[in-house]
Amino acid sequence: MQIAIINGPNLNLLGKRETGIYGSESFENYFKGLQAQYPAVTFTYFQSNIEGELVNYLHEVGFSYDGILLNAGAYTHTSVALRDAIAGIKTPVIEIHISNVYAREEFRHTSLIAAKCVGCICGLGLKGYQLGVEFFGMTDI
Ligand code: DQA
Numbered sequence: 476m477q478i479a480i481i482n483g484p485n486l487n488l489l490g491k492r493e494t495g496i497y498g499s500e501s502f503e504n505y506f507k508g509l510q511a512q513y514p515a516v517t518f519t520y521f522q523s524n525i526e527g528e529l530v531n532y533l534h535e536v537g538f539s540y541d542g543i544l545l546n547a548g549a550y551t552h553t554s555v556a557l558r559d560a561i562a563g564i565k566t567p568v569i570e571i572h573i574s575n576v577y578a579r580e581e582f583r584h585t586s587l588i589a590a591k592c593v594g595c596i597c598g599l600g601l602k603g604y605q606l607g608v609e610f611f612g613m614t615d616i
Contacts, residue, residue, distance in 0.1 A: 476515065478611055479536040479566075480506070480604060482522040483529055483548035489573075489601075496574050498600060505601045513608055526550055530560045537564025542611035544604055546571040551586050561591040569607045572597040 482502060485492060490501035506520050519540075521532045529550065536543060537560075545568050550557055561568045568591070575598025576583040589595055594610070596603040 476542075476612065477517045477519075477536075477540045478542045478544065478608060479532075479540050480518060480520045481529060481532055481543060481545045481547075482520075483546060483550050484524040486546060486548050487522050487524065498573070500601060502601075505604070509605060509608065512605070513612075516608065516612070526554055526556060530556050533557070533560040533564055533568075537566045540566045542566060542607070543568040544571050544607040545569070545588070545592070546573070546604075547588055551576075551588055552582055554587055558587045558591050561588055567593045567611075569593055569610065570595040570597075571603050571607060573600055573603065574598060 486502060489497055490499055502522070506518070510518055519536065523529050523532070529547065533543070543566050547554065547557055547570070551570070551572070570586065570588055570592040578598070586595070596606050599606065
């Protein structure tokens with residue numbers, strides 16, 4: 476099974492950025508643990524602060540991978556281009572948010588990508604990525 480994890484803008488700062496909201500673990504460290512936990516899964520990890528690079532990467536993995544876990548960061552709330560990219564690929568995408576966006580500012584309550592994703596995991600911290608892996612492992616979609 477091949478799963479791509481894609482993180483959008485500012486998520487390269489996990490562990491250092493607003494730790495009260497996002498925690499103090501770096502994604503690189505979390506990702507190592509995730510790989511160790513699921514040795515049968517081939518993971519790729521891609522992070523970019525640039526919207527077009529996220530679109531390009533969705534195109535790259537979106538016709539051959541089994542699942543994509545996408546934390547689009549702030550682009551979740553603004554990006555028609557990411558929504559169209561998700562709609563245009565074959566691989567199912569789960570929308571991930573570390574924080575509970577519904578308990579935060581109102582502009583975070585709108586997701587332009589949600590309708591094109593199979594589902595959303597939100598507010599469960601970094602654990603949300605693992606829950607997404609579990610879903611792809613258990614489900615035939
Ligand atoms: C986020 C929530 C977004 O609103 C925010 O812009 C982020 C991170 C999350 O993982 O909780 O950058 O996607």
